[in-house]
Amino acid sequence: MDLNFSEKHRAFQAEVREFIRRHGPASPKTGGGRKRPDRKTLDWQRLLIEHGYAGRTIPREYGGYGAAPDVLEAAIIAEEFGRANVHPGIMNQGISMLVPTLLEVGTREQCERWVRPTIRGEIIWCQGYSEPEAGSDLASVRTRAVVEDGHFVVNGHKIWTSSAHYADMMFLLCRTEPDKPKHEGLSYLLLSMRTPGIEVRPLRTMTGRAEFNEVFFTDVRVPLDQIVMGRGHGWHVANITLKHERMGIGDAGKLTHRLQRLVELLRATKVDGVPLIAAAEFRSRLLRLQGEVLAWRAHNLRLLTDQARGEDPGLRRLIVKYGGTVLGHRLSALAVDALGAEGLTALSQGEDAQDDDAANWNNDYLYDIGLLIGGGTSNIQRNIIGERGLGLPREPRVPGTGGRGA
Structure with missing residues (x-):
């Protein structure tokens, strides 16, 4: 080699x-x-x-x-x-998730309309997937859309919607074919967050900030041409988006940037005049994390090679979300340990906190806990890796629970 x-x-x-x-x-x-x-x-x-x-x-x-x-x-x-x-x-949801979805299955007109302003950051998107009773079992969404007078009319409720409080647009998974099996009755709509009938209620998290939201739809009208791949194809489109979401969450480039920030923090933070990077405990943890980030970069190169060849990476792709979020959380954990109490005061100020390094590290650490759940929980990801990737027996169904998430 x-x-x-x-x-x-x-x-x-x-x-x-x-x-x-x-x-x-x-x-x-x-x-x-x-x-x-x-x-x-x-x-x-x-x-x-x-x-x-x-x-x-x-x-x-x-x-x-x-x-x-x-x-x-x-x-x-x-x-x-x-x-x-x-x-x-x-690197937001529109750029990392919607744009590659449209390039893969959207129409030429949809790409011409949405891709350019999205990649420039001029249009911000949010993802309308999870609902109070449809999280891991995403195909059970109940938000409905019916056709009336040349529009889809949407009614329902989404939750854990990141960025909805400042987003311009949403890509929405909803039920348009209620008489079909749940996976076949979904559609994928693109709608403006300025449309009458949308109410956004921010959810304040342990970071002190409102980064997630509940979104309520009451007779929200969406033009018929703002559907991707047509009625009943929403499950297929949604899974293409999820593929890109999980790849983005575990992106090696972001982890490399975080590692570099961590190195600079440990060099700049001193105890009794000695940089923490010289302390055996911190240096040992840093070197282990550095090795894992290097390995993760090599793994991402394998995935890029598969993509360039038009090949399905299979198991190699399935581990990205789980491995990337765990590694990201461990990087921010080392930074928080190095900072000690510094940054907690700013973090406690919530939305009013200044974006200094200490506050950002503490915010990242708490946010990373959420990423272990968002985009498919770690437990669900381990099941997917074991069952679909390694061919292990499926987890037994528990009577009365409605089964497992798809």
């Missing part, structure tokens, strides 16, 4: 480093997030797209850079941005 870059990729690496040297000072601060991007972040995102460091393989006709997929180029971008602790670009 030859791990050396070719001349082509060495030249590309030099190009990326030169971009960072010239434009790095304009980068927004890394870390934090989970809010509407400010002007500095939007300008940075547009610059990244123009140079091919965001939206790299998205066709030019839809606002992307239009490059052919290249596993090593993607790895070089992630590595160099992570090493320099430069903002890697906006």
Whole structure:
């Protein structure tokens, strides 16, 4: 195995480093997030797209850079941005989940309408999936849409909807064919959060901030052309989105950036004048995490290779969400241990907290606990890995519970 870059990729690496040297000072601060991007972040995102460091393989006709997929180029971008602790670009639900879904199964008109403003951060999306009685068993959603006067009319209730309080649009899973089996009766709609009849109720979490929401729909009218793949195909579309969601949650680039931030924190934090990175306990934990992040990056390269070849990665894909969230939580846990009480005061201020490093680390740590549940709980993920990936016997059904999640 030859791990050396070719001349082509060495030249590309030099190009990326030169971009960072010239434009790095304009980068927004890394870390934090989970809010509407400010002007500095939007300008940075547009610059990244123009140079091919965001939206790299998205066709030019839809606002992307239009490059052919290249596993090593993607790895070089992630590595160099992570090493320099430069903002890697906006990565929200619209960009990481909806855009690849539309590129895979959306119409040309839907891609032309939604992809460009989404990847630029001009349109923010939220995901209307979970309901009070349809979380892990997602196919049991009860929110309904019926056709009246050339529109879908939506009524129902969603919960744990991240970003709904500031989102412009929602991709919604709802029931349009009530007489069909539950997996066959769903549809996937795109709707404006400014539509009359939508009520958003923020849910304050242990971070002190309202990052999740309940969303209520009362006779919400959605144009008929804002459906992806047609009526009854929602389960198929939803699972394409979930595939990209789980890949995004376990993205090695984000973990690499977090590791770099952690290294800088341990170098800067001192006890009796000695940096924590020199303390045996912290250094040992850091080195173990560094090795795991390197292994995770190699695993992501395998997945990118499968994608470039048009191959199904199977089990390799199934472990991404579970492994990535566990590793991310352990990275933030080490940072919180290093900070001690610092940052807790700012964190306790909730929405009014300043986005300093200490508050961001503590917020990430608490938010990461939620990620162990969101996007498919760790227990559900272990079942999927065991049953679908390793071929183990299915978990027994418990009488009276309605079965397991799909």
